[in-house]
Amino acid sequence: MQIGEASRATGVSAKMIRHYESIGLIPAADRRDSNYRDYGAEDVHRLGFIRRARDLGFSIEEIRDLLRLWGDRKRSSRDVKALTLAHVAELDAKIALLGEMRATLSHLVQCCDGDNRPDCPIIESLAGAAPIHSKHMHRH
């Protein structure tokens, strides 16, 4: 099948399929006489694997490792689990960072009247008036 059909079958854009080939994530596709790339069931299977891994947030390099493990009949599930746990830790770190931002911002939003006047704790906070502590600063 041509790249477009492989793309439709896997949800990976033709652009990215070519890219994955160019960086060696997947083997170079067979070519027809027309020089068009030709994909078979195994290729589609691999692309589906990649798409699912991408959907779970794995980086290309992590996926490279996952593909190697997938093809290794002697792999230990320990290695897969370790790789995955490392990725989960990355996700946790990102979530924590975004969560802190969200918490700070939603506190500021709560304190902002949102009316026609210019006075705004959000702008003031960015301007460096004071760090954002808790709502109960004056109780200590």
Added chain:
Amino acid sequence: MQIGEASRATGVSAKMIRHYESIGLIPAADRRDSNYRDYGAEDVHRLGFIRRARDLGFSIEEIRDLLRLWGDRKRSSRDVKALTLAHVAELDAKIALLGEMRATLSHLVQCCDGDNRPDCPIIESLAGAAPIHSKHMHRH
């Protein structure tokens, strides 16, 4: 003061200060005879504003708007609040996405023995054996 000192004072790298100038986020700095950039209190204040906004995850374009509002004595806090709420919504979307990934992965991790054998639900799931439903699939 020179760019290095402004950088140290604000936590914005000299590299990024020049970059912000090049994209018009901040006005072109004054120059000394040596052609070195020269920063004053107002510049440092603005850079601090930018750094805090970056720390809260605002994009450069959002910061452009925030700077405009900051400098506008006739701004309405409504506008600031709206901009911030839009950003919080973006954060929520990202957090939700990462959270879904995390949930799926941690379920798979739980199901993976992590021993010397190759059998691994993580790899199998990526290979497309079956979609990940809940642990209680068979209860309905």
Added chain:
DNA sequence: TATGGACCTTCCCATCATGGTAAGGTCAAG
């Protein structure tokens, strides 16, 4: 058979925020 349209090819550029490096200018202290 010719043409049109859907598909493919490679190549280059853009995103976003940031960092690295190279080649060279400036300045103050020793």
Added chain:
DNA sequence: CTTGACCTTACCATGATGGGAAGGTCCATA
């Protein structure tokens, strides 16, 4: 006068993806 710390511009890289140009292939239909 040298050394070292600082500055300048200019170019390239990241990671994953998309856009577009210029041109080749293939099939159906007029």
